[in-house]
Amino acid sequence: MTDKARSPITSAAAAKHLKRRRAADGRFRYYGLTAILTALGALAVLAVSIGSQALSAATYNVVRYDITLDPAVVAPEGKSRPADISRNVEGFYSLIRDNLLDTFPEAQEDRVLRRELSDFVTRLAVLPTARLVAKNPELIGSQITVTAPLNDDLDLYLKGGGVRERKIRTGLIASVQAGAEGTYALQGAGAFDKLIAGLTVAGEGRATDAVQMDVLLTSGASTGRLTSITPGAATMELLTGKAEDFTNDRPTARIILSPESERTISDRQIAWTLALKDMGRIKREPRWTLLTNSDSTYPELAGGLSAIVGSLLTMLVTALVAMPIGVLAAVYLEEFAPRNRVTEFIEVNINNLAAVPSIVFGLLGAALYINFLGMPRSAPLVGGLVLALMTFPVVIIASRAALKAVPPSVRSGALAVGASQMQTVFHHVVPLAAPGILTGAILGMARALGETAPLLLIGMVAFVGDVPKSPMDESTVMPVLIFSWSNNAERSWEPLTAAMIVILLAFLLLMNGLVVFLRRKYERRW
Amino acid sequence: MLQQLGQLPMGWLLIALIAVFGSAAFFLGRTRAERLLETSIGRMHSRPNYHGYYVAMCTVVPVLLIAVAYAIFADDLTRSQLTRELPSSFDRLSAPELQSYLDSVRMAAGTAASSGADRVFQAITNRYLELRGFVNAATLVLLGALAAIGIFWSQSRLRPDFRARALVENGMQLVLFLCAGVAIATTAGIVFSLLYESLLFFQKVSAWDFLTGTRWNAQTNAEFGALPLFFGTFMIALIAMLVAAPIGLFSAIFLSEYASPKARGWIKPVLEILAGIPTVVYGFFALLVVAPAVRQLAIWINELIIQVGLSSEPVLAAQPTSALAAGLVMGIMVIPFVSSLSDDVINAVPQTLRDAAYALGATKSETVKQVVVPAALPGIIAALLLAVSRAIGETMIVVMAAGKSARISMDPTSDLTTITVQIVSLMTGETGFDDPKTLSAFALGLVLFAVTLAFNVVALRVVKKYREKYD
Numbered sequence A: 001m002t003d004k005a006r007s008p009i010t011s012a013a014a015a016k017h018l019k020r021r022r023a024a025d026g027r028f029r030y031y032g033l034t035a036i037l038t039a040l041g042a043l044a045v046l047a048v049s050i051g052s053q054a055l056s057a058a059t060y061n062v063v064r065y066d067i068t069l070d071p072a073v074v075a076p077e078g079k080s081r082p083a084d085i086s087r088n089v090e091g092f093y094s095l096i097r098d099n100l101l102d103t104f105p106e107a108q109e110d111r112v113l114r115r116e117l118s119d120f121v122t123r124l125a126v127l128p129t130a131r132l133v134a135k136n137p138e139l140i141g142s143q144i145t146v147t148a149p150l151n152d153d154l155d156l157y158l159k160g161g162g163v164r165e166r167k168i169r170t171g172l173i174a175s176v177q178a179g180a181e182g183t184y185a186l187q188g189a190g191a192f193d194k195l196i197a198g199l200t201v202a203g204e205g206r207a208t209d210a211v212q213m214d215v216l217l218t219s220g221a222s223t224g225r226l227t228s229i230t231p232g233a234a235t236m237e238l239l240t241g242k243a244e245d246f247t248n249d250r251p252t253a254r255i256i257l258s259p260e261s262e263r264t265i266s267d268r269q270i271a272w273t274l275a276l277k278d279m280g281r282i283k284r285e286p287r288w289t290l291l292t293n294s295d296s297t298y299p300e301l302a303g304g305l306s307a308i309v310g311s312l313l314t315m316l317v318t319a320l321v322a323m324p325i326g327v328l329a330a331v332y333l334e335e336f337a338p339r340n341r342v343t344e345f346i347e348v349n350i351n352n353l354a355a356v357p358s359i360v361f362g363l364l365g366a367a368l369y370i371n372f373l374g375m376p377r378s379a380p381l382v383g384g385l386v387l388a389l390m391t392f393p394v395v396i397i398a399s400r401a402a403l404k405a406v407p408p409s410v411r412s413g414a415l416a417v418g419a420s421q422m423q424t425v426f427h428h429v430v431p432l433a434a435p436g437i438l439t440g441a442i443l444g445m446a447r448a449l450g451e452t453a454p455l456l457l458i459g460m461v462a463f464v465g466d467v468p469k470s471p472m473d474e475s476t477v478m479p480v481l482i483f484s485w486s487n488n489a490e491r492s493w494e495p496l497t498a499a500m501i502v503i504l505l506a507f508l509l510l511m512n513g514l515v516v517f518l519r520r521k522y523e524r525r526w
Numbered sequence B: 001m002l003q004q005l006g007q008l009p010m011g012w013l014l015i016a017l018i019a020v021f022g023s024a025a026f027f028l029g030r031t032r033a034e035r036l037l038e039t040s041i042g043r044m045h046s047r048p049n050y051h052g053y054y055v056a057m058c059t060v061v062p063v064l065l066i067a068v069a070y071a072i073f074a075d076d077l078t079r080s081q082l083t084r085e086l087p088s089s090f091d092r093l094s095a096p097e098l099q100s101y102l103d104s105v106r107m108a109a110g111t112a113a114s115s116g117a118d119r120v121f122q123a124i125t126n127r128y129l130e131l132r133g134f135v136n137a138a139t140l141v142l143l144g145a146l147a148a149i150g151i152f153w154s155q156s157r158l159r160p161d162f163r164a165r166a167l168v169e170n171g172m173q174l175v176l177f178l179c180a181g182v183a184i185a186t187t188a189g190i191v192f193s194l195l196y197e198s199l200l201f202f203q204k205v206s207a208w209d210f211l212t213g214t215r216w217n218a219q220t221n222a223e224f225g226a227l228p229l230f231f232g233t234f235m236i237a238l239i240a241m242l243v244a245a246p247i248g249l250f251s252a253i254f255l256s257e258y259a260s261p262k263a264r265g266w267i268k269p270v271l272e273i274l275a276g277i278p279t280v281v282y283g284f285f286a287l288l289v290v291a292p293a294v295r296q297l298a299i300w301i302n303e304l305i306i307q308v309g310l311s312s313e314p315v316l317a318a319q320p321t322s323a324l325a326a327g328l329v330m331g332i333m334v335i336p337f338v339s340s341l342s343d344d345v346i347n348a349v350p351q352t353l354r355d356a357a358y359a360l361g362a363t364k365s366e367t368v369k370q371v372v373v374p375a376a377l378p379g380i381i382a383a384l385l386l387a388v389s390r391a392i393g394e395t396m397i398v399v400m401a402a403g404k405s406a407r408i409s410m411d412p413t414s415d416l417t418t419i420t421v422q423i424v425s426l427m428t429g430e431t432g433f434d435d436p437k438t439l440s441a442f443a444l445g446l447v448l449f450a451v452t453l454a455f456n457v458v459a460l461r462v463v464k465k466y467r468e469k470y471d
Helices: A012-057 A083-089 A089-103 A111-118 A124-134 A152-158 A192-203 A265-276 A307-338 A339-353 A356-371 A380-405 A408-416 A421-449 A453-457 A478-487 A492-524 B001-007 B010-039 B046-085 B086-094 B095-111 B119-157 B162-202 B207-212 B227-258 B259-275 B278-309 B323-348 B351-359 B364-393 B396-401 B419-427 B436-470
Strands: A058-068 A142-150 A165-168 A175-178 A185-186 A214-219 A222-231 A235-238 A250-255 A281-284
Touching: A012 A492, A012 B227, A012 B259, A012 B278, A012 B323, A012 B364, A058 A089, A058 A152, A089 A111, A089 A124, A124 A142, A142 A281, A152 A265, A152 B351, A165 A192, A165 A380, A192 A222, A192 A250, A214 A235, A214 A265, A235 A265, A250 A265, A250 A453, A250 B119, A265 B010, A265 B227, A281 B419, A307 A339, A307 A380, A307 A408, A307 A421, A307 A478, A307 A492, A339 A380, A339 A453, A356 A380, A356 A453, A356 A478, A356 B162, A356 B278, A356 B419, A356 B436, A380 A453, A380 B162, A408 A421, A421 A492, A421 B162, A453 A478, A453 B419, A478 A492, A478 B278, A478 B396, A492 B086, A492 B278, B001 B119, B010 B119, B046 B095, B046 B119, B046 B162, B095 B119, B119 B207, B162 B207, B162 B436, B207 B436, B227 B259, B227 B323, B227 B419, B259 B323, B278 B396, B323 B364, B323 B396, B323 B436, B364 B436, B396 B419, B419 B436
Parallel strands: none
Antiparallel strands: A058 A142, A058 A281, A165 A250, A175 A185, A185 A235, A214 A222, A214 A250, A222 A235
């Protein structure tokens, strides 16, 4: 612009036109950048949303119980063989339930409360303990410490999900006086000012005097529900613990924004959970059960072991079938095939097979393997065979590229010293192409590992509680387990599903990392 | 005795036998050839190893054929004989009932724990085991005999001038050819199984009604008008392409024309991660994040429209699962398919074309828009076609996020169903293979296969032609 006199543009209209063209040029570049950022942003959102969910499932809350293994309960007369003990779920469960009832005596008489307290542990959570005792019968009669996962809804509550609540610290409570039917009058000058302000905000100005939302007041291991609040006094219905705990204390008030009827957990259960936490009996631990347990109908017990083993068995079958066939077919097409109609037809077929929707392979598997050949449904053998049909075109395409990359001079050299064509190929060309063939095969396997749809059609979607031992056993695989879990209605399945996704992605990452490693280490440019 | 034979783990046994026979034959052949080498005067045509391979080949191939025949026919054979021997009281059972009864017999025979079952059942199970034991024993005897014959016959042929290598290599080449033939067999299997089951279906429901009917109610009312499914598939694929086409194309243009080699070096692999994520993960993402967001947006738009006064009632359906949610996520999934292939074809456009445009004074964007993209257009179209085919055949995202109601609605926030969703829901039920419900899944599969095949063939042909043009 400084050299305007020498610019070829003389008229104002042309200058304007040029400016417009340059602006369009800038805009065009900006569109491209936006497109890329959108795609990368979508990937980031996906990663963050699933990662954050998975993180919440990476740990879970377990409750500690100190129980005495009463022989009459654990190993009653005639049922004292180890096999009976390990199956005595009811007995062990009753020990844990009694332990809870001892901790919270208020639930002993009331049937509803008993049930609410029983919800803390699912029956099957005692199975590891039962097996331990069955293996070490000398433990019977002694006192042991058992940990069992907390109910999934309460676990979610402790992690800050499921129930929306606001915490407010109240002022000093000066006195507590017992009223009728387990209610107590709390008094303290201005103790509830902040709480009332908080309620006003939470209720959007509607609830000032009458409490419409549940307000829980917690001090130590004791919790009560407030039934009426004024700035200097409140009436409290004690849910658990001792009313004396509140005197001369500044208890924490929890405004729970969803009414009790719309929640999966009751006020009383929240109170008990808080009490257990205060007693130090609830601990947040890494959730190894995700890798060591099999599928369960209870989220707190569910794990992916059977699906991981199922996936490995399926991949084993796929690899054993698809890799040899794919590699040998590629060797034929690249090294031996005459250029004729048949070869061309095979090539067209391979390219098309690589693009056929995966669900069509599922239909083929259902019709061919299950209906025609009568193979068992839900077996890794059938799943592996279906995935092998899907994978081998990919293996062929990758192997051909690797074989093509081996320079002709290698072949000429081998042929020149008298090797047959077969010897040339298998002694010289294939070993040189092996890293490329292997990386292609691994990438094909990675795709097969994440495949879901064809496996749904051959019945691998069934609930499988046992770890499969052979490729003929009923089984499921990781992606199908993700699909089944995501279908479950309860909210606590969401983080679990995300965690399972992370495990699946970790496997895929491992395979891709292997590919990168192999390429770095063995790839040679000719 | 026969009953115990019936419980043999034949699968493992056969594999072990093949391995044993094969290696034994190889070593016998090789030692014999080595002895020939010592005693013969001249040179041998083939090295001893090839003689070993030859003997092994002659032994393993017949044994393998017997094993395959056993795997396919043994159970059917036992069953048909058992069915013939069943007491006449079983005559009133229908074919499927008899099937499931025999299935349970086989299960009981497999576990050998028949306590608690009634006497007739136990007797039948025992008879099944006997028959099975007979088949097993016969197979094993036949196998051993064939292996022995193979070993002795092929060994007797070994001579110093025997062309073992040529024969082994011919056999090997046949194996290679058969492996390549699996591709044809797979395609043939797909076409045949889809056609066969579809023809069975079209005997019950006319093809015309299937392709043009507007009411789909396969699960309950046996109404098989697939038009709503085609519409849903089209609609979701359209939404996906509206997302993927511009983003993928502009990404490709930016990567190949604007980005520095360094930026390109890391953006491209990151974009390709999108193609490597399993679709079930996308489905979960759609269900967890996108579908609720779409619903919120739709509700907000509804309220806005009502407030403005354009309408007195909600315009959008705002359902928890929606075509828009599934389409958006599918679009994200398809981006790398568009961008990767487009990037390749744009890079293949010769630099001379660009230089010519610059020489005429075109700006970079004008060069891209008026020279590069038109030159790469066939390839870009092929990329888009492949992406459409991918979107039509995609299953998990729509199964999880698109809903199940078959309807024709232009509202993208309502739930639509697709061909693939219906195939999954029809095939995951507990219905037999002769049920029209199951058969209709194959008819849908046939349509899906035909449509995606057409897209693929056209796209691959265009790509091939295009490559030839600039190579």
